[in-house]
Amino acid sequence: MPMDVAYVDSQAPNAGAIKNARAVVLKRKLVGLFRSPDGTLLFGDCKGSGAENYRPSADFSDPSRPVYRCTCPSHQFPCKHSLALLYAYVEGSPFAEKEVPADISEKRAKVQQRAEKQQGDATQPRKVNTSALRKKIQAQLDGLILLEALVHDLVRAGLGALNAKSARQVEERATQLGNAYLPGAQNALHALTGLFYRSRISSDDELKPADRERIYSAALDQLNRLQSLCKQGRKYLERRLEDPDLRPETDSDIAAWLGHAWQLRELREAGLVQTDVELLQLAFHSHDDWTRGEFVDTGVWLNLHTGAVQQTKNYRPYRAAKFIREEDSCFQVLKCPELCLYPGNLNPRIRWESAEPRDATAVDFQKARELARTDLRAVIKDVKTQLKSPLGDRQPCALVRYKTLGRVGEAVVLEDPTGERLVLAEDAEPGEPGTLPLLSLLPAAMLRDQAVLLRFHHDLDARTLHAKPLSLVTAADVVRLTY
Amino acid sequence: MSLALIEESAKEVRRLAIAGSPLAVGDFRLKKLALPLDQAGAKVPVFAQVAKAITDLVDGDEACSAERLLSLSTLLNAILYTQGQTGLEGDVSPLATTPVTGSVTRTTARLLRPLQEALTSTGSGRFEGVKSAVDAGSFRDVRLVDPALQALGDAYPELADLVAEKILPGFGPGIAGRLKDGLNLQGKRQDARRLEVLHRVAPATAVPLCEEALESGSPDVKAAAIACLGQHEDYLPLVLEQAKARNKQVKAAALEALATQDRPEANDLLVAEIQGKDLAEMATILRRDPSPALVNAVLAEASKALALALKNNRPGVERLAVALHCLENQRDPNTEDLLLRLMNGVQGMGSASLAASNLGGSGIPKQAAELLYRIGSPRSLESILASREVLPLDCFQLVVQTAIRSWPPARVFDEFAPLLKSRKAADKKKVGPIENAMGIALDREEWAALAEDSSRNLGLRPLQDAEWDPRWLDVALEADQHLMVCYLARPGHPAAIEYLVKSLASGRPVDAPFSIRALSWCQYPRLTEVFMELVTKSTQGVRQVSWATQKLFQSARHLPAADLPKLESFAATLDEKFMEPFLEALASLRSTAPTA
Structure with missing residues (x-):
């Protein structure tokens, strides 16, 4: 299983887990490191507070959906012991070859059975009370x-x-x-x-x-x-x-809006599914939404097949925040065998059950630039159409090609190849830094003939529709202005 | 489309929503908009819808007013959302860019955000995070430029200084514009730092601002401006002028800047200051790297003061103390001559010379002895030893150290060992200084780490190579000097080993790390077992990890690395709260242990 430190970091539920897992490695609490002959399972023994060693494992029999197990009582998944196992692996610690333990073989078989049962259930009509x-x-x-x-x-x-x-x-x-x-x-x-x-x-x-x-x-x-x-x-x-x-x-x-929590099964039944999709994250932001009592992790992704700008939302209620994985910036392209889309909006929410990461290359960035919309007037029209619906998302995003990012008076404006203009301005997204001041610190070449991810906002008092630049997409990279 | 009517209607609806919907019934300001909207509706149907919604609200009853007001508001907002202004007329000029060193890196939100928060918030625990990020080279990301600029005014000055010295200059001249834009010449330390950073990254931009600051800046900014201008020879006249300033901060900055330029006009002014009453304020400058002319001026002042001090003249003593403080880093023959003259006259000095000076915290004899010890020439050391009988007790440790450096081991023993057995109160006071001198001679640093007490360490040159008369160990055992026994214990001395093992069993817990270190030197074969027994004893029935227990755990590093498996097995028997610090303490042993 090829992986690096960034991949292991991305598997951690939060920053604290990374720190604790690294401490486990540093304190040499991992006293046995093993890998299965086919390389799909990493497992080991780890000293903990109990009388017996914990037995963490990382199962990559489905690389797009790794399973982490541990005998420790932690409610975090993966726990620090499983993560420590991965850090030890990527840092080159020697893993002795050993047969898959019997208990894990049993669990693997159960997972297989469950998957088959789920597949069978999916074809059965659901009974509704x-x-x-x-x-x-x-x-x-x-x-x-x-x-x-x-x-x-x-x-x-x-x-x-x-x-x-x-x-x-x-x-x-x-x-x-x-x-x-x-x-x-x-x-x-x-x-x-x-x-x-x-x-x-x-x-x-x-x-x-x-x-x-x-x-x-x-x-x-x-x-x-x-x-x-x-x-x-x-x-x-x-x-x-x-x-x-x-x-x-x-x-x-x-x-x-009423609070229906969509199941992936329901989205599949409704046909809101795309297959073999590749996603490139353009921006990420996590904030504390205290009116909801939750932390909200928002990822803005470009669907490299359709060109749609889509969003992931990860809600972490305060009471359970410790046990829910905190999302983070992702710099790789994710290959999703199946992508489920939520109804509505210009930037529909997306979810997937399994995804395999691969390194983003210049080809991906070039493709992203080609998928960016070139007609600013049409983008603005779409945005306004969404905004006029009372229940439409008030901050739609779009990836737009521009001819130049310049200045008219004090205002920063974007001009598209047709000469259409849009004033860029900061919005009031909580906990997110401003991005306009960064533009003047970038090389001048980045301000011409590139693509930009914009987040629109309408000021009801000033009667203006402006947008905040979140990222620039150049031929070499996604230059993130936020996170 | 007559948008003005829609905007007017929205304004009225907003007013009524704030005031309460019942007031909308019969509201004439809203009502008068209905007719023109209805007329406009002939061309644009949505206007007619708005007119109808207004009429329904104004002519309806109060009970339905809330629902109707919201229906009207929803309709108006839907229209206004489609009418938002997006563009701007006028010529587009390019954004003025000043690219900085570094770029937008692939740093994740989890790493970047805590740094941004540490630089822009308040509270404790931020400095360490920022410092480790600096050490790791994480400040290459342009997203940290503005937070770092904000941190120049951080309430925690160490953090602000770190940002000014280590972080912002790394971004290069590209940040000059930002530094200049936010600069307030009448500001406080924050602006002074801003000017200093600006001068580092773009001197040509900073110099005119420095000149302006000399005219109209606040003392903080003026001092920073002087420090900057002091680096340019062309601005010497300006700096010379500031050296006459009444404000002490400004004057000190100017004198400091002048001291870096060994120029006649600067030296003349500095010599005049040395000869004046403000010699003490020159100490910081003179202790750095003064020019020979300045050193000579101080020596002349010291000589004059010495003549007075030998006559027990109080102002003379004080002046001499200040002059010696200024000469602290000098090793030249002229300074040595002065100190030797002073040492020769110590006996004749009165009580005034023994009092602590304002700067050094010690009396004249001790100051002189320390300076001679630092010079370290044979005649300097001899002079200390020659005066040993007349020097005060606080110089005794230095005398012993000097003796160790100068005399054969047997003479040192014969001179000082009898003091350990003496019953005289005055002699007993000398045992502590002997012990300290011994610690310094035997790699004081390591022993200080055991005790975490370096307060008595003078920072003088350690004498690891010093040889010791073997009789010392027997005398120390006889006198029950635990620390000395630890210092001097050697393999093949059964009495010392027995003494140390006994002290582990019944001595003070704080002494245990010293005994373990000494037993390790003596290659005591049962050391690991004794250590584990001691750990068991120290952790039984104890609720928390005390400082002494922590130090005991840390002394595990002196155990044989081959015993690591035994120690790791032993760790499993400890209570959970002790297990983690114990395993941490074994980390250093692991690095030397053979890998499995």
Whole structure:
């Protein structure tokens, strides 16, 4: 199994696990290092706090989906012992050849059986408990009525009456939305109330009058979204109530807005699948979304087959963050045998079950540049079409070819080969550094005839549609301006 | 499309959403927009939709006002989202680029973000992370330029200085524009650092700003400007002028800059300062690398002060102390002559000379003895030994060290060993200094590491090669001087080994690492077993890893590497909280152990 330190780093659930795993190697706690004769299994013995040594292993029988096992009690996967095994491997420690242990052989067989069973299940029609589903949909409809009532109460009282204290009271009332299987709607409401206080922990978090003035337009837009969510959600749920066999809607992302967690199986059944796809990550960002109570890792990827700019989202709720793998920047091309797409939006969310990395080459960067859109006017039109939908993503991304990145007065502008222009500006994405100041530090050649990944944002008060450059794609590399 | 009407409507809707939707019912400002919108609707149907939504809201009842206000707002926003301004008229000029050394590297978010946060936030624990990133060469990424610039004003000055000295200059002249843009000549230390970095990366840009700072800068920035200009001979007159400044910081910066230029006009001014009352403020400059002219000036001052000090004149003593402080790094014959003259007169000096000076923290005799010891010539050392009877007690350790360097081992023993057996209080006070001198002679550094106490280490030249009279060990055993026994223990001396084993069993825990080191020297065959027994004893019933236990674990490095498997097996028997530090302590042993 060819791998390097960067690959092992990418397998770690978080930075702490990397540090701990390296410490395990450094302290020479790995007291036995073995590999199977066919090289698909690395395993070993590792000293730990228990009376017996732990037995970590890394199983590469399916290289696109490695399985890490360990006898330690950690809930992190891979644990520090399994990661330490990989670090020892990439650092050239000698691994003695040894037959696959019996317990791992058994587990491998079980995995095989499970995969076959899953494959068999996939072809079987799924049985749906219609009475339970009806009950759930009814609860969701009741929840939407509650949400609508909350929204109308807020509008009747006026946004001027909403402050940090009352925003928190609204959130408390909205906890019922979670019980009504509407976590998506609850998050949308929190996105509104979260505008009215400065932090999730401080008690002294009232906004200053000048700050309040700046958020009213965004708050009203969010109220519009909530109203649209109630209306569209009700129609959608009523249709499903009449026909419980009806699949979740794929023409729009209303199901996700209501909080439906799409299963890969459902996406396959809906035909939202592409096969043998290669993905190149263009940008990455991880931020603490305290209105949702989650860390959100967002990757922006270019589909090298279709040219679509797609997104991965990894949500890590605070309470479980330690046990969920934190995503990181990826500089390799991922080969996905099967790619599942979520419904809706210019940049649909994507997921895959297994992917194999390979080094990105000049050919990939050249292809990425060819796939970049050359007609800025058409891009802007698509963006505006998405923005005018109340439930559309407010920050769509696009990879665009440009003739020049220059200046008109104080503003930085992008000009495409047809002479169409777009003003570039920073946006308010939390925890992400500004990128425009970096442009002047780059070689001048990068500012002409390249491709740029843009993230659009519309300023409701200024009535402008601007974009923030996230990465430049040159013939030699993806130059990341964020992460 | 008459967008102004839509924008006007959106403005009114925003106002009503803030005030509360019931106020929208009958609102005349909104109502008056309905008619022109309806008329425009003949050409653009969406305008008619807006007009209808307004009418429904304004003419409806309060109960439906919230829903209708939101419907209207949604419609207006949908229109406005399609009308966002994107471009800009005018000629496009190229972005002025000043590429920096380095580029956007393939550094992952997990590595990059903590560095950016360390440079732009506050709180403890940031310096180490940044320093290790500097050592690892991670500051080649242009995404760190702006965070590093921000860190110039960090509340933790060590971090700000590290950024100014090690990080920003690495980006090269490309950052000059940014440094210049953010520079405030009336600012504080942050701006002073900014100017210094600018001068390092782009001197031609910085010099005019330095000149301006001399005219109108704050003291911090002015001092930095003087330091920069001091590196250019052409600006000597300007720097000379600043040496007369009233502000002490500015004056000190100017004097420091002048001291680097061995020019007659600079030296004249500096000599005048040396002869004046501010000699103490010149000490930092004179201790670096002064020109011969300046050294001679200090020596002349010291000679005058010595003449007064020998008459027990208090101001003379103080002046002499300051002059000696300035001469600390001098080894030339003139300085030696002065010190020898001083040593000859020590006996005649009064109590004033023994008092600690403001700068050195010690009296004149000790200052002089230390300087002579550093010079280290035979006549200097002889002079210390000749004065040993009249030198104060705080010089006794230096006397013993000098004796070790100068006399045969037997003479050293005959002179000082009797003090170990003496019962006189004055003699007992001399045992400690003998022990310290012995430690320095026998590679004090290693022993200091065992004790983690280098406070008594004078930083003087260690005497690893010194030979010792073998009788010392017997005397030390007889006097129960544990540390001395540890220093002097040697293979084939059963009494010493017995003493050390006994001390491990019943002595103080803090002494154990010394005994283990000594037993290791003596090639004691049961050392590993004794060590493990001691570890078991020290960890039984103990809740946490104490400092003494930590030091005991660390002394495992003196055990035979062949015993590593035995020690690793033993580690498994320890409690979990002790296991990790114990295994860590074995790391150094592993590097010397034969690999399996």
